[in-house]
Amino acid sequence: SRDFAVGFNFHSHPNSADVISTVEFSQSGEFLATGDKGGRVVIFQREPQGEYNVYSTFQSHDPEFDYLKSLEIEEKINKIRWLPQLHSALFLLTTNDKTIKLWKVSERDKQPEGYNLKDEEGRVKDISKITSLQVPVLRPMDLLVEASPRRVFSNAHAYHINSISINSDCETYLSADDLRINLWNLSITDRSFNIVDLKPDNMEDLTEVITVAEFHPHHCHLLAFSSSTGTTRLCDMRSRALCDQHAKLFEEAVDPASRSFFSELISSVSDVKFSHSGRYLLTRDYLSAKVWDLNMEKKPVETYQVHDYLRSKLCTLYESDCIFDKFECAWNGTDSVIMTGAYNNFFRMFDRASRRDVTLEASREVCKRRAVLRPRRVCIGRKRRESDICVDSLDFRKKVLHTAWHPTDNIIAIAARNNLYIFQDRHSPSGHHGMNVNELDIF
Amino acid sequence: MEYKVEAHRIMSISLGKIYNSRVQRGGIKLHKNLLVSLVLRSARQVYLSDYYAGVCLNAQHIEAKEWELMDADREKLIPASERHVGAEDGRASRLQEKDGDSLDPSDVAVTSPVSPAISETQCGSSDCETDADAAVTEGDSRQPPKDHACSHRKRSAEETGVSETPVKRTKVTPNAIVANNEIEEGEEMDTSNVSNLITIFGSGFSGLLSKDSAKSESETDDSDSGSGQICCEQMLKNLNPWTTAIVAF
Numbered sequence: 233s234r235d236f237a238v239g240f241n242f243h244s245h246p247n248s249a250d251v252i253s254t255v256e257f258s259q260s261g262e263f264l265a266t267g268d269k270g271g272r273v274v275i276f277q278r279e280p281q282g283e284y285n286v287y288s289t290f291q292s293h294d295p296e297f298d299y300l301k302s303l304e305i306e307e308k309i310n311k312i313r314w315l316p317q318l319h320s321a322l323f324l325l326t327t328n329d330k331t332i333k334l335w336k337v338s339e340r341d342k343q344p345e346g347y348n349l350k351d352e353e354g355r356v357k358d359i360s361k362i363t364s365l366q367v368p369v370l371r372p373m374d375l376l377v378e379a380s381p382r383r384v385f386s387n388a389h390a391y392h393i394n395s396i397s398i399n400s401d402c403e404t405y406l407s408a409d410d411l412r413i414n415l416w417n418l419s420i421t422d423r424s425f426n427i428v429d430l431k432p433d434n435m436e437d438l439t440e441v442i443t444v445a446e447f448h449p450h451h452c453h454l455l456a457f458s459s460s461t462g463t464t465r466l467c468d469m470r471s472r473a474l475c476d477q478h479a480k481l482f483e484e485a486v487d488p489a490s491r492s493f494f495s496e497l498i499s500s501v502s503d504v505k506f507s508h509s510g511r512y513l514l515t516r517d518y519l520s521a522k523v524w525d526l527n528m529e530k531k532p533v534e535t536y537q538v539h540d541y542l543r544s545k546l547c548t549l550y551e552s553d554c555i556f557d558k559f560e561c562a563w564n565g566t567d568s569v570i571m572t573g574a575y576n577n578f579f580r581m582f583d584r585a586s587r588r589d590v591t592l593e594a595s596r597e598v599c600k601r602r603a604v605l606r607p608r609r610v611c612i613g614r615k616r617r618e619s620d621i622c623v624d625s626l627d628f629r630k631k632v633l634h635t636a637w638h639p640t641d642n643i644i645a646i647a648a649r650n651n652l653y654i655f656q657d658r659h660s661p662s663g664h665h666g667m668n669v670n671e672l673d674i675f
Numbered sequence: 676m677e678y679k680v681e682a683h684r685i686m687s688i689s690l691g692k693i694y695n696s697r698v699q700r701g702g703i704k705l706h707k708n709l710l711v712s713l714v715l716r717s718a719r720q721v722y723l724s725d726y727y728a729g730v731c732l733n734a735q736h737i738e739a740k741e742w743e744l745m746d747a748d749r750e751k752l753i754p755a756s757e758r759h760v761g762a763e764d765g766r767a768s769r770l771q772e773k774d775g776d777s778l779d780p781s782d783v784a785v786t787s788p789v790s791p792a793i794s795e796t797q798c799g800s801s802d803c804e805t806d807a808d809a810a811v812t813e814g815d816s817r818q819p820p821k822d823h824a825c826s827h828r829k830r831s832a833e834e835t836g837v838s839e840t841p842v843k844r845t846k847v848t849p850n851a852i853v854a855n856n857e858i859e860e861g862e863e864m865d866t867s868n869v870s871n872l873i874t875i876f877g878s879g880f881s882g883l884l885s886k887d888s889a890k891s892e893s894e895t896d897d898s899d900s901g902s903g904q905i906c907c908e909q910m911l912k913n914l915n916p917w918t919t920a921i922v923a924f
Binding site: 304306329394496500 | 688702721
């Protein structure tokens with residue numbers, strides 16, 4: 233019988249002190265970018281054999297200090313988004329809390345030699361010593377991958393930027409902070425259009441903030457944004473310039489019997505992802521992941537409990553700040569499986585058709601090169617088998633917040649603190665048949 | 676009883692988080708602070724709704740206009756003597772009668788449905804302490820209630836208090852603002868209400884703990900304030916050290 237089989241590839245971020253804060257595959261899947269708390273971006277490239285190796289590393293953002301407000305601006309990379317690759321150079325957007333940058337990453341494998349006015353080291357030659365002229369020629373050199381910031385989009389956000397999303401038109405993109413969403417043209421840095429504004433006239437009346445925003449994958453006029461109140465709105469930019477009025481509002485009524493001090497808190501949506509097809513929305517709140525049909529606003533079509541065993545521990549999690557952890561979620565290439573992270577370096581996958589799910593662990597102890605991941609299980613009571621782990625033994629410092637799935641293949645990238653794990657499905661790497669999740673214990 | 680302690684604990688924890696957010700790198704995180712303030716509000720409603728719904732014998736008449744803790748104009752509380760098991764409806768209407776225009780309808784919504792759920796009352800010195808604690812937390816109580824209802828009220832209080840009550844905003848009255856020079860003003864990152872919340876709670880808790888603390892502003896009789904003070908001190912000593920931490924600012 234077949235277990236869930238994966239190959240394994242592992243990287244540790246350059247500075248071991250720096251926690252990975254975002255992971256994103258390029259649109260073709262050939263490249264994978266990670267950003268970290270130290271403002272650094274690392275780009276991996278997929279080798280012909282299938283492994284991902286470091287392609288480029290650069291410092292995207294530096295810490296800044298806003299003297300006017302006596303405010304330090306963190307250099308942590310909140311999000312990275314790739315532009316479609318048109319030619320040899322790569323373009324990606326990176327953002328911290330305040331500033332978005334468009335980076336160009338290009339290869340150089342030739343360099344000019346034979347300058348007239350300067351020598352090999354670049355020192356200016358003594359003109360009087362030059363007796364003849366030569367034409368500089370391009371000679372091969374070791375491959376050099378250079379990253380340069382082509383655009384800097386700044387001063388448009390009074391609050392912390394949480395999302396960027398490139399429009400399907402590839403000319404515009406949105407950036408969202410706690411209260412506002414702005415629309416940019418990739419070529420224009422000195423102005424942006426505000427398309428959503430949730431700021432109340434009186435800040436004392438504040439009831440919700442924007443948590444995530446994303447453009448529809450195909451319809452350039454549609455965008456979705458979710459809020460701290462657990463709602464997700466779909467906005468149509470054609471109907472009005474300011475999209476405060478939503479075209480659709482996706483919200484599920486909360487069961488009053490399950491109310492607690494933390495009900496509102498755990499309903500806050502931490503991630504929103506359109507399916508590749510554009511027909512569904514995937515939202516993640518603290519305890520669950522929900523799939524919504526864009527045509528049905530009243531309730532999700534599917535709800536997946538990620539770690540419902542935490543429901544009785546919310547107070548402790550509140551104290552430790554874990555309840556504020558923002559887990560991301562992801563679709564596979566065919567929209568048949570969704571994935572999201574949890575604690576103890578666990579991450580979970582849910583097969584939508586069969587309703588089977590699996591819990592896997594990303595950790596160095598468990599993973600060796602080419603090893604097969606064994607499903608894990610969290611138990612509330614007694615352990616029934618060796619691989620089980622009790623709820624009380626979970627390590628809440630180990631959290632898988634950032635996960636990414638290759639756009640077409642069964643390759644996933646899991647960030648656990650400062651480590652990046654890349655898993656491939658050995659049996660069906662091309663992803664045509666979806667993930668094989670046989671013999672799973674439904675938890 | 677435990678839920679009251681838990682509510683108080685959650686309130687203390689929440690205040691600590693709000694305070695810490697001010698010194699965090701990267702500035703105040705609006706999202707997190709909003710969520711914390713929601714939890715704070717929920718805990719406070721549970722904590723105080725029990726107080727209002729409590730069956731207490733008290734000769735003093737205290738009026739409560741609003742539930743807003745941050746309101747610097749200290750209001751008088753509902754007289755405990757008016758809260759009796761058999762008189763819930765009467766109380767509800769009395770709530771409306773007194774300063775009806777200034778009472779939030781939500782206040783009534785919270786208290787009146789709670790009372791029918793009361794089937795019996797408990798009275799004991801421990802209750803006295805926690806109610807005194809609630810009273811002083813409100814900032815202006817003179818009388819620690821002597822009675823309050825038993826714990827099953829928590830669920831009903833929560834259901835009504837949390838689900839029905841509209842947003843209890845962290846209102847800030849100008850004269851409550853103590854020290855916010857370090858808060859950014861204007862359009863950019865308007866988080867002054869968060870800091871004011873801290874200062875107001877801070878003064879409330881310090882009033883709680885200092886022996887020579889003032890009763891809140893004027894307009895009060897001091898009759899049982901002393902015992903209330905002692906009660907809540909005893910109570911607070913057993914509670915989360917955060918309360919003392921907050922007072923330190």
